[in-house]
Amino acid sequence: MLDSYTWVQILGTLLSAWVFYAVLTKLNGILSAFEDLSDCPGRGLLWIHPSHPMSQLTAVIYPFKGWIGHYYGNFAMYAKYRSACISSVLVPKGIPIFWVADAQSIQIVSTDKTAFDKEMGFVMYRKGRGPNMIASQTAEWKRHRVISNPAFSESLNAVVWQETARGVAGWLTEKDPGTDSEFPIQTFPSFSKLALSIFGCAGFGLAEGSTDQDKLLKILRAALQNGVIRAIIPDWIFSLTNKVYIPVISPYLRETLRVYDDLERMSMEVASNARADVVGKSKVMGASGALLRNLVKANLDVYDNEKVEGDRIGNALTDRELISDMFMFFAAGYETTANTMSFICAVLALYPGIQQKVFEETKSIWPNGPPTDVDEADYKQTFPSLIYCAAVFRETLRLYPIVSRLGRVAIKDTVLRSYRLSASDELEPFDVRIKKGREVVLDFAAVHRNPVYWGTDAEEFKPERFIDTDSYRWPRDAFLAFSAGHRNCIGQKFALAEGVCILAHIARGYQILVPKHLRDQSFEEQKTHMLKWRPFITNSVINPEVVFCRRS
Ligand code: HEM
Structure with missing residues (x-):
């Protein structure tokens, strides 16, 4: 017959093992997410999903200035990494998220129905009211x-x-x-x-x-x-x-x-x-x-x-x-x-x-x-x-x-061609491998200030x-x-x-x-x-x- 102290010890050990296992699994997920980023620059960490309503509540302070995903960052992080596609890993989900400020890639992601769909995890319009146009996918x-x-x-x-x-x-x-x-x-x-x-x-x-x-x-x-x-x-x-x-x-x-x-x-x-x-x-x-x-x-x-x-x-x-x-x-x-x-x-x-x-x-x-x-x-x-x-x-x-970014999810493994700046400041294409289930943020605010399309005076108001x-x-x-x-x-x-x-x-x-x-x-x-x-x-x-x- 086991006494209560022994029971506490057994339960404590099982709980510690479970926590240890959960932490290891999470860490493993995060490490493999980093591997999935291949050579897409950035490689930042994100703690809140960019489409989650919570990210709007925290926008003014988090993601911090100088972090990938900062709401008021516009083109700054892409300029820093000299690339029109940058990457981060979403810690809670352990998945890579690719941020895109490249107009052609965005057109492809938005039109290729076989490869990408709207990211629906947190579409607020759906909850409590039921399906509607903005909050549905595919045939619906x-x-x-x-x-x-x-x-x-x-x-x-x-x-x-x-x-x-x-x-x-x-x-x-x-x-x-x-x-x-x-x-x-x-x-x-x-x-x-x-x-x-x-x-x-x-x-x-x-x-x-x-x-x-x-x-x-x-x-x-x-x-x-x-x-x-x-x-x-x-x-x-x-x-x-x-x-x-x-x-x-x-x-x-x-x-x-x-x-x-x-x-x-x-x-x-x-x-x-x-x-x-x-x-x-x-x-x-x-x-x-x-x-x-x-x-x-x-x-x-x-x-x-x-x-x-x-x-x-x-x-x-x-x-x-x-x-x-x-x-x-x-x-x-x-x-x-x-x-x-x-x-x-x-x-x-x-x-x-x-x-x-x-x-x-x-x-x-x-x-x-x-x-x-x-x-x-x-x-x-x-x-x-x-x-x-x-x-x-x-x-x-x-x-x-008034809508600075939108999410898309890859519905099959796919390769997105983007571009970066070479050492001699030439635009050089590079391929971003995106696995099924991974997410892409269409970063409209960044494209809108990308000098490739709007010139070196992209920050100026010029109708x-x-x-x-x-x-x-x-x-x-x-x-x-x-x-x-x-x-x-x-x-x-x-x-x-x-x-x-x-x-x-x-x-x-x-x-x-x-x-x-x-x-x-x-x-x-x-x-x-x-x-x-x-x-x-x-x-x-x-x-x-x-x-x-x-x-x-
Ligand atoms: C300056 C004004 C407007 C801007 C900047 C704007 C912007 C946008 C953007 C960025 C989306 C994509 C949203 C998403 O995929 O989640 C969208 C979708 C939509 N907008 Fe607008 N919008 C404007 C005015 C309007 C007006 C006046 C209407 C209705 C008369 C409207 C109805 C819709 C609908 C129904 C969708 C969903 C389309 C779909 O999912 O197929 N918008 N809008």
Whole structure:
């Protein structure tokens, strides 16, 4: 008979052996991950997965400055290692991660469906709401995309143009105190409301005022803000804190669930109005709203026995998928534009010379001020002439992309050809061997500052680089603000039409200035303050204030 002391000794020995074995296995995994890096330079250590929501929460401090993966590093680490592909090992998973700032490699990774797929481990949009376009892969993703694609046509862009012109005029009237003096604008909150209203009208056919925009915006913001928490905390903790009251934690997590319930209820309301419209029982929706109509039609098909057999749902959407796609589109359709416009306003306030050129372009098109009554045909007539405005829009997204990086996973062993600088500063190709299951980070922020594509002045804000001339064509493959390949942004033309229209209307009527409290600071200090950002689902400016002053 063993006494309790002996039992403790046996259990202690077994536990130590298990810990020893676990540490050895982990170490072995990390060492073999280093072997898999072959001669790809960098070889850094990473403790948090670059796509994990936690990496957004820690972004400001970790990965540290000078480490591979640092959120604000741009091209610096690639320049240091003289290579467009660098490597690191993710310690918790014991796998290599390859970081790519090479436009051609990114095009290959984004288009070769047989070799790479979207990295889905931590896609936040999926959790708690179900599958949608942005958070699915392969056949499931294709179904969502095929359903939505036809809505993203030139006619939608024309509707977007018209709704934006109307929306921005109303927005400016509301903001302008009418005293001929300067007035402050909090860019992100203001543009959020404007962009949500434009998306609601153009994409979902929601006539202005048909839904409570403020309420919807509040719920969407809360859902996005709690999205990181929702994604990080396991479902069982949500269930537990729902059943057992834990002070501070239970109220917070219950509030998170309530926000999602409210959002779901609101989306159902919007969907059932659209359903009535699709089956011809009411005329709630106007000429716009093709996107919501497509989603709702696909949802009705789920109940159509001729189109759906058993598990095969063809090109139909279940109720959960419909709600999930609606949330995803709402979020993607306003947050992205609001953040981009906030960066644009900050940049224009900082660079008055560039702002003057935008003004002159808009003045040549609208000598008597921005039009008050715009129809859909105006898109075709006016948009192509706003060349400098479009260049400002793209140049802002080049230096301040609102999505700086995305993950891909290799679905088979593959070889990626990248390049590095030789001792004589020549570009020399080299092969990066990537095994199945290994991950690649498409580092858009780094490509956007890679001098191979953008020249030695890549760090400078220069919209002209996005204007083609007889002897120059801007490098399309190296502009990745909307991602690349088949998983690129479905709404990029929508966003361009909307962003250029907002920019042109503001610049024609108003000067955008640096806030008063920054005026006695140096340009660099103003720039650091106004363009400070942090990643939060999309990258957001931290100090979103500028000043508008009506032009005489
Ligand atoms: C300046 C504005 C915008 C930027 C910079 C932007 C950028 C991006 C990027 C980088 C992606 C790839 C995301 C990923 O793979 O995880 C993406 C995907 C997507 N975007 Fe945008 N976006 C913008 C505006 C919009 C708008 C206005 C809409 C809707 C009307 C939209 C809808 C989507 C959707 C649905 C996807 C998922 C596509 C797929 O997975 O097939 N975006 N966007």
